[in-house]
Amino acid sequence: MISGDKQKYMDIINLSLPNHLTNGFLYFGKHFEDEILVRELIQLWIAEEFAVEDVAKDYVKELIDSNLVMVVRRNFFGEVKAIGMHDLLREFCLTRGRLENLEVLKLESNAFEGDQQWDVDNEEFQNLKFLMFYNMNIPQWNFSDMFFPNLQHLIFRNSRLKTIPRDFENLLLQQMIEVSWCKCSRDALNTAEEIKKTQTDMGNHEFKLIIKSREDDDHEEDEDDHEDAHQKKLFS
Known part of the structure; x- marks a missing residue:
C-alpha cells in the first residue's frame, strides 16, 4: 500500500493522465526502465494497436507537453529523438499494472x-x-x-x-x-x-x-x- 505524500502524487498523476493516452503511457512505463527512441516506441504502440503512426506521434507530443515523459535527446534538427520517465511515474505505471492483474x-x-x-x-x-x-x-x-x-x-x-x-x-x-x-x-x-x-x-x-x-x-x-x-x- 502506497502511503503519505507519494500517494498524493500518484493521485495527481492519475487525474492528469487522459484516457486516450493511458494504454501507451502504461506500456512505456512497465516495459522500459531507461530512455527509448521515439521511433521505436511508436512502432511498438502500432504493433500493440494502441494507435496508427500519425496518431502515435501526436500522443508522444501530448505526453511531453503534459510533463508525463521527458525529452532525453534531440537530433540535429531539434526534433525529439529519445524520451524517458521519472522514477515516480514509472512506479505509478508498475502499480497500475499490478492492480489491473x-x-x-x-x-x-x-x-x-x-x-x-x-x-x-x-x-x-x-x-x-x-x-x-x-x-x-x-x-x-x-x-x-x-x-x-x-x-x-x-x-x-x-x-x-x-x-x-x-x-x-x-x-x-x-x-x-x-x-x-x-x-x-x-x-x-x-x-x-x-x-x-x-x-x-x-x-x-x-x-x-x-x-x-x-x-x-x-x-x-x-x-x-x-x-x-x-x-x-x-x-x-
Missing part, C-alpha cells in the same frame, strides 16, 4: 489512511474476483459496476458498514455477498437484500447473501454445547 484483494484496518471516500479508478481492478474488507471503517465509495466487471465474491467482516453501493447489483459474475460480524446501517442491509433480489431477477439463482451477527454465532455455539451435553447424557 489482481484477482484477490483483502483490505484491513487503516487501508484508506483516514480518507472518507474511496474513488475507484475504472482501469484498476478489471480482473478482481475476490474483494474482502476486514476490521475496517468502510468509507463512501465512488465507482460504477464497470469498475469490477469480474468480481464474484464481496465480503465484509468485523467492520463498520454505512452503505453498499447499488452498482454491485449489476455485476454479471457475482456469486456471493457476505456481511459477517459488522456494525451495519439499516441502509446497508436493505441494499444487500435489494442486490440479492436483482441478481435473482436477472436469473442468477445461485447467488448467495450471507448475513451473520455475533449473536448468531453465540446462538450456534449454545446449540452445539446443548447437543454435545445431550449426546453425553445418552451414552453415559
Whole structure:
C-alpha cells in the first residue's frame, strides 16, 4: 500500500493522465526502465494497436507537453529523438499494472489512511474476483459496476458498514455477498437484500447473501454445547 505524500502524487498523476493516452503511457512505463527512441516506441504502440503512426506521434507530443515523459535527446534538427520517465511515474505505471492483474484483494484496518471516500479508478481492478474488507471503517465509495466487471465474491467482516453501493447489483459474475460480524446501517442491509433480489431477477439463482451477527454465532455455539451435553447424557 502506497502511503503519505507519494500517494498524493500518484493521485495527481492519475487525474492528469487522459484516457486516450493511458494504454501507451502504461506500456512505456512497465516495459522500459531507461530512455527509448521515439521511433521505436511508436512502432511498438502500432504493433500493440494502441494507435496508427500519425496518431502515435501526436500522443508522444501530448505526453511531453503534459510533463508525463521527458525529452532525453534531440537530433540535429531539434526534433525529439529519445524520451524517458521519472522514477515516480514509472512506479505509478508498475502499480497500475499490478492492480489491473489482481484477482484477490483483502483490505484491513487503516487501508484508506483516514480518507472518507474511496474513488475507484475504472482501469484498476478489471480482473478482481475476490474483494474482502476486514476490521475496517468502510468509507463512501465512488465507482460504477464497470469498475469490477469480474468480481464474484464481496465480503465484509468485523467492520463498520454505512452503505453498499447499488452498482454491485449489476455485476454479471457475482456469486456471493457476505456481511459477517459488522456494525451495519439499516441502509446497508436493505441494499444487500435489494442486490440479492436483482441478481435473482436477472436469473442468477445461485447467488448467495450471507448475513451473520455475533449473536448468531453465540446462538450456534449454545446449540452445539446443548447437543454435545445431550449426546453425553445418552451414552453415559
